[in-house]
Amino acid sequence: MGDPGVTSTDRQATARRTDDDSARERVLRAADRLFYDRGVQAVGMDELRAASGISLKRIYRLFAxxxxxxxxxxxxxxxxxxxxxxxxxxxxxxxxxxxxxxxxxxxxxxxxxxxxxxxxxxxxxxxxxxxxxxxxxxxxxxxxxxxxxxxxxxxxxxxxxxxxxxxxxxxxxxxxxxxxxxxxxxxxxxxxxxxxxxxxxxxxxxxxx
Amino acid sequence: MGDPGVTSTDRQATARRTDDDSARERVLRAADRLFYDRGVQAVGMDELRAASGISLKRIYRLFAxxxxxxxxxxxxxxxxxxxxxxxxxxxxxxxxxxxxxxxxxxxxxxxxxxxxxxxxxxxxxxxxxxxxxxxxxxxxxxxxxxxxxxxxxxxxxxxxxxxxxxxxxxxxxxxxxxxxxxxxxxxxxxxxxxxxxxxxxxxxxxxxx
DNA sequence: TTGCGCGGAGAACGTTCGTTCTCTATGGTA
DNA sequence: TACCATAGAGAACGAACGTTCTCCGCGCAA
Structure with missing residues (x-):
């Protein structure tokens, strides 16, 4: 791009950041619906993975x-x-x-x-x-x-x-x-x-x- | 005793019934406190057994x-x-x-x-x-x-x-x-x-x- | 084309759950 | 005394939990 300071790794990092943002949002939206509908403890992490479409590995990289x-x-x-x-x-x-x-x-x-x-x-x-x-x-x-x-x-x-x-x-x-x-x-x-x-x-x- | 219709097995059954009643009461009292204090799902049956002093076997004979x-x-x-x-x-x-x-x-x-x-x-x-x-x-x-x-x-x-x-x-x-x-x-x-x-x-x- | 690092799918891990079963001891009845 | 039903303690069970790990494949740099 025009900006000489933006390196290839910078661009990668930016892309990952937006991907992470949308993945976070998908997890949170699914969690909101599931937790609200059935209670927190009644919903397992595997169900949250299925509903959000985000793998468990990624979920646990996005949330502690x-x-x-x-x-x-x-x-x-x-x-x-x-x-x-x-x-x-x-x-x-x-x-x-x-x-x-x-x-x-x-x-x-x-x-x-x-x-x-x-x-x-x-x-x-x-x-x-x-x-x-x-x-x-x-x-x-x-x-x-x-x-x-x-x-x-x-x-x-x-x-x-x-x-x-x-x-x-x-x-x-x-x-x-x-x-x-x-x-x-x-x-x-x-x-x-x-x-x-x-x-x-x-x-x-x-x-x- | 004086009542000729009361047999020995009758007396046993009566004793068991009162024992069961007090055991039920002990379980319910312990359950009430534990469930109210910490939530139902946060309390395990083993903790209820310990708090009530009633064995699991008996609890499950008293409650389904x-x-x-x-x-x-x-x-x-x-x-x-x-x-x-x-x-x-x-x-x-x-x-x-x-x-x-x-x-x-x-x-x-x-x-x-x-x-x-x-x-x-x-x-x-x-x-x-x-x-x-x-x-x-x-x-x-x-x-x-x-x-x-x-x-x-x-x-x-x-x-x-x-x-x-x-x-x-x-x-x-x-x-x-x-x-x-x-x-x-x-x-x-x-x-x-x-x-x-x-x-x-x-x-x-x-x-x- | 050859490496390499990160991705996802989901198996696996160690716990803990609700529930049942085994084992042993005991107390009342004949 | 001999017997039998029942008690309790807690091990055992299968399932499900939250969390981590393994494996494999894809995409980019040289």
Whole structure:
């Protein structure tokens, strides 16, 4: 090529790097689906190899261990979640609607085919007793959501106590929808959130007992 | 003894039955603690044998399989839960306080040493992908709780929509407390429940936007 | 064309799992 | 005392796990 500094071995290294990137992505995509659908421990590495089309040798050159793959999947899901929430919130202009957009986002998610609850909650139940790093990632993910809600509440001029209440509604909707196998919990949580928001944003005289 | 109809083999059978009962109980108690603390799949049958003091041979005469033990533990936890909720609710007289007693019950539970979330939610996350009977038991347990709340709401004269909202708050508090490792979610859920109850029981003019 | 290094497929390894079986001892019954 | 059913301890089993290794073939440099 035109660049005299780029040697043949450089070009090889670059090609390998992009190959590795796409292989990583294929492994992570397959792991995400398998782990989410059936649980981490129920999926063997050989099944992950078959689903991803990447040989075991290569998988273990790309990742240190199965647990490292689990952690990477959690990180990826975290980014997807943050992006999804952010997009849903951005679509609304009024502060109150921006808060409620969280529950509309949940409703669309619950209606997905193959929805099986929150992967973080599921992983916590399965692995928190034996995998401290997983526990840490789950905790960080949920703490991040609490912060997001707290920021939205502050922007709406609501009191700080409102934020954890709205977050708890979202968490409860996720487990309720997953276990019941229906999506109605999203609307129920949304209705409760409306009430809580309206009461919190109303003058104090209406809040007293 | 005095009863001429009681033969020697009858007496043997009776003795065996009570021995079996206490052995079953020991296995179930050990299984409950181990499965809850570390997850079902992380605990081997040999560890259950060591913790219960019952030989593997006897365990497998008392239970058909490891999964049968898991199901029995879930059934036992379900009874404990119903009894606990029932006792907490009974301690209050006013309909509103009876509803809020649910969250006080949660608060005491969250403060227990070794609290690690709801065993049903955890088991769902770990096993629902592979064990349909477990999924069924978890679903039945949560449906029972929804019914309990619905009954309390009806007794308080609240509208039917209030019940799932309060149930979702309880579910969310459980996962939030488990993952965060703190018990404050119980109080936050209780505060939200107070607001929702008060609004629902107040004349309609205050509920409109 | 001849080496050479990296690739993939999948066999193999050592563990560990859930479950069953063997062996020995023991306690009650005739 | 002799017998028999049952108990417990734990070895053994086949399967499956996560991880590593062996083998073979392809593609590039000279």
């Amino acid at each position: 261990s199965k647990e490292a793959i689990v952690e990477e999947v959690l990180r990826h899901r975290h980014e997807l979640w943050e992006a999804g929430i952010s997009a849903a919130v951005s679509a609304a202009a009024e502060p109150r609607e921006r808060l409620l957009a969280v529950y509309d986002f949940l409703a669309r998610w619950f209606d997905d085919d193959g929805f099986r609850g929150c992967f973080f909650i599921n992983s916590f139940g399965e692995l928190s007793g034996t995998a401290p790093r997983v526990t840490e990632l789950v905790r960080a993910h949920k703490a991040g959501f609490q912060e997001t809600v707290a920021r939205l509440v502050a922007e709406a001029g609501g009191p700080p106590e409102l934020a954890p209440q709205l977050a708890i509604l979202a968490e409860g909707a996720q487990t309720t929808a997953a276990i019941a196998g229906t999506s109605e919990a999203a609307g129920q949580a949304r209705a409760a959130a409306e009430t809580l928001i309206d009461v919190a944003l109303r003058p104090a005289r209406n809040r007293a007992a | 399989s490891k999964e049968a033990i898991v199901e029995e533990v879930l059934r036992h936890r379900h009874e404990l839960w119903e009894a606990g909720i029932s006792a907490a609710v009974s301690a209050a007289a006013e309909p509103r306080e009876r509803l809020l007693a649910v969250y006080d019950f949660l608060a005491r539970w969250f403060d227990d040493d070794g609290f690690r979330g709801c065993f049903f939610i955890n088991s769902f996350g770990e096993l629902s992908g592979t064990a349909p009977r477990v999924t069924e038991l978890v679903r039945a347990h949560k449906a029972g709780f929804q019914e309990t709340v619905a009954r309390l709401v009806a007794e308080a004269g609240g509208p039917p929509e209030l019940a799932p909202q309060l149930a979702i708050l309880a579910e969310g508090a459980q996962t939030t407390a488990a993952i965060a490792g703190t018990s404050e979610a119980a109080g936050q859920a209780r505060a939200a429940a107070e607001t929702l109850i008060d609004v629902a029981l107040r004349p309609a003019r205050n509920r409109a936007a």
